[in-house]
Every structure is written in structure tokens, then in C-alpha cells.
Amino acid sequence: MSRRIILFGPLPPPYGGVAIYMKALMAHLRGPSVRLWTYGGARPDEGDAGNPGEVPVRFIAHRKLGTISALIAEGRRARILDASHFHLEYPSPLLLPAWITLKRVLSFEWYKNIHDGSLPTRYKRFGVIQRSLFHQAVNSVDEFVVVSESLKRWLRDEISVRQPITVIPGLLPRQSRDDDAKLSHTTEELIQPYLARDRRVCSIGVFFPSYGFKDIAQAVEQLRERTKEDIGLILVDGGFVRDEQYRSETLRGRDWITVIEEVPNPELYEILKRSNVFVRAFLNESYGIARIEAIWCGIPVVATRAGETRGMLLYDFGNEAELVSQLNTALFKPTSEDKSVWADLYRREAEENLQALKKTLGIEEE
Numbered sequence: 001m002s003r004r005i006i007l008f009g010p011l012p013p014p015y016g017g018v019a020i021y022m023k024a025l026m027a028h029l030r031g032p033s034v035r036l037w038t039y040g041g042a043r044p045d046e047g048d049a050g051n052p053g054e055v056p057v058r059f060i061a062h063r064k065l066g067t068i069s070a071l072i073a074e075g076r077r078a079r080i081l082d083a084s085h086f087h088l089e090y091p092s093p094l095l096l097p098a099w100i101t102l103k104r105v106l107s108f109e110w111y112k113n114i115h116d117g118s119l120p121t122r123y124k125r126f127g128v129i130q131r132s133l134f135h136q137a138v139n140s141v142d143e144f145v146v147v148s149e150s151l152k153r154w155l156r157d158e159i160s161v162r163q164p165i166t167v168i169p170g171l172l173p174r175q176s177r178d179d180d181a182k183l184s185h186t187t188e189e190l191i192q193p194y195l196a197r198d199r200r201v202c203s204i205g206v207f208f209p210s211y212g213f214k215d216i217a218q219a220v221e222q223l224r225e226r227t228k229e230d231i232g233l234i235l236v237d238g239g240f241v242r243d244e245q246y247r248s249e250t251l252r253g254r255d256w257i258t259v260i261e262e263v264p265n266p267e268l269y270e271i272l273k274r275s276n277v278f279v280r281a282f283l284n285e286s287y288g289i290a291r292i293e294a295i296w297c298g299i300p301v302v303a304t305r306a307g308e309t310r311g312m313l314l315y316d317f318g319n320e321a322e323l324v325s326q327l328n329t330a331l332f333k334p335t336s337e338d339k340s341v342w343a344d345l346y347r348r349e350a351e352e353n354l355q356a357l358k359k360t361l362g363i364e365e366e
Helices: 017-028 066-074 095-106 119-123 128-140 149-158 176-180 185-190 213-227 244-251 265-273 289-296 320-332 339-361
Strands: 005-008 034-038 057-059 079-082 109-114 143-146 165-167 199-205 231-237 257-261 277-280 301-304 313-315
Touching (some): 017 034, 017 289, 066 095, 119 149, 143 149, 143 339, 149 165, 199 320, 213 231, 213 244, 213 320, 231 265, 265 289, 277 289, 277 320, 289 301, 289 339, 313 320
Parallel strands (some): 005 034, 005 079, 034 057, 109 143, 143 165, 199 277, 231 257, 277 301
16 A cells, blocks of 8 residues: 555444444554544544544544635545545535635545435535536546445436445444443433333434434334333433424423433444334435444344335334334334344444445555
8 A cells, every 4th residue: 555545434422324434444554554533423632533442533623714724734645434424425615616616736635425315316416506506526536435336326316426436335344352341320311211111222313303203202102102101212312413492392291201412422322222123214325324323233223215125124214103113013022033134234234334444445454
């Protein structure tokens, strides 16, 4: 590996899917020339990843044009895997032109890592300026790395992309220390009302309509009334966006709902293990790492027909009757299917994704 490899994206908190993905990259993509740039999470000391053996980290104040100084210092002829949102998915009229200009000057390679399953839908609503910026970005990318075949087809067929497009799902191997993680005292206290319920439903997302928290609450409410069972719901709020009115409507009058925020990913596994079913209700799922994490924890998954769907009970977003039916099946009519078969399959695929990413970026095995 002769050139510097820069991994560019958010770190938790907040605990969105891309931040979890970047955290996994920190753990798995190592080497003397690998470095990570981030603009989220707890700010690390310059050049320190916070844990021995992890890649060096540079914190970038991107809203203050921190990418400019970072590129000048480390970007020349580098290969940058860019999982940020402000260069293409939500193109910034300030940050994008600076990025493209410095790309020409410094001759770095731009590998755009797209995770956003809502992009094809949102693109249709782009205004003239936003669409112009988007196409400037697309034309400047050297190679695309996307997490689904549908994103590849959209880029190729609708956007007429001619650069290489590699599909590598965002699922990466778990870190071994996640299995040894325990709930913090604070989290343990917060989830006691949830654990006291006879049956427990868990979901992860944010309080925003396209993430479907209210749909899940209404479905659980129907099942509580229909079955007279004490079913609890825990909503793990990632915290990266919030519609306060939607949150109020979701929680109003439902004291059987527990909400916790900014839960570290290793603790999430413990919460999933204590649940009876996991629901992922997102409209525009591009892959859906949390779905697989739940399968790895051995519980059934009810999910929208978007992103990864193998081994799951499926429904169409917004179809409350279908969601209620699948939840009822997961809670009261468990199948004899061996979930470990799916778990093992996804473990193998996670390792394959890691190797594919190493090959794409030119990272040699240590």
C-alpha cells in the first residue's frame, strides 16, 4: 500500500448507521498509511484514536471549512473513502466547491461511499442549484462505493454515472469485545420499566415520520388491546434528527413505551438480547445494519420491505394491518426456524464485505 488511505465520516455519538459503520472501519481497516477523519462524536486528541492499536484520528470542524486545512496537510495524492453527507447527498454550496477545487490541486482520489437510501427519492425534489451541485459532485468522483444494488442501478440508469460503482453492503464484522459489554448502571435503570413487561418489542431509529416509530407504537397498542397481554415497547433514539410534534404524538398516553437515547452500540446488543422481537420500520432503508445485529442476538426481526430482508418478517411501510400481523406472529407464534443459520450467513457476508472494501481501497493484509 503506497498511498495514504483516509476514511472520512462521522463517529458516534449520535449513533446513526453511518457512524456505527465508521466505528467498525476504525477497528478493522488498519495499516501504517490508514487514517480517519471525523466531524462527529467525542472530539479526540489530534492524531489519537483513543484506543491503542486503532487508526489515527483527525477531528474536522467542517462547518468552519476544516476540510481545507486537513486536505492541505494530508490529502495530497491520498485515496479518500468519503462517507460524509455534505459533498454529494446534501451538497453544500460552500464545502463542495472547495473540495472539488482542492481535488484538482492535490490530486487525491475521491471514493464516494453512499449509504443514503433516501437519495433517489430526495433527488426528485432537488431545486436547480442543488441539482447542479449534485452533478458537479458526481462528475468529480473517481469511484463509487454503494451499499445496495438499487443505489447502483439508480446511479447507472438514472444519473448516467460512468465511473466504476462497487456494491459493498455496510455490514462489517462485530468487534469481539462487544460480546463482553455490559449495560451501564444508568442504562440498566432506564430500561427497568421495559424489562418488567411480559413481552418486549425493541426498535431503533429517530423520532421522524420516515423512521416509523409512531407506526410501531400504534401496532403494539392494537396488540395490547386485542390480546390483553402486557407488551412493552422500547424506542432507542439515535438523536441525529427529531420532529418534536411527531415524538409527542408517538408517546402521548402510552406509559408502556420506554425511550432511551444515544446508547453505545455494545450496550444495544444487551438490550436486544432482552427483547422478544426487533422492529425496523424505516421507509428508505439502504441496507439496515440494526436488522442484522438483532438476528445476531437471536431474536426475530419484523422489517419493512426495504434494504436487507432475508430471514425477516416483512411488511410494507405504512401498512398497519400487515405490521400488526407480523408482530403478532413474532410475539405469539414463533417458528421453529433456526435463526443461527441466518446469523452465520450474515457473519460470513460481513467478513466478505470487509475483504472487498480492503481490496477496493488497496489496503494490504498486515
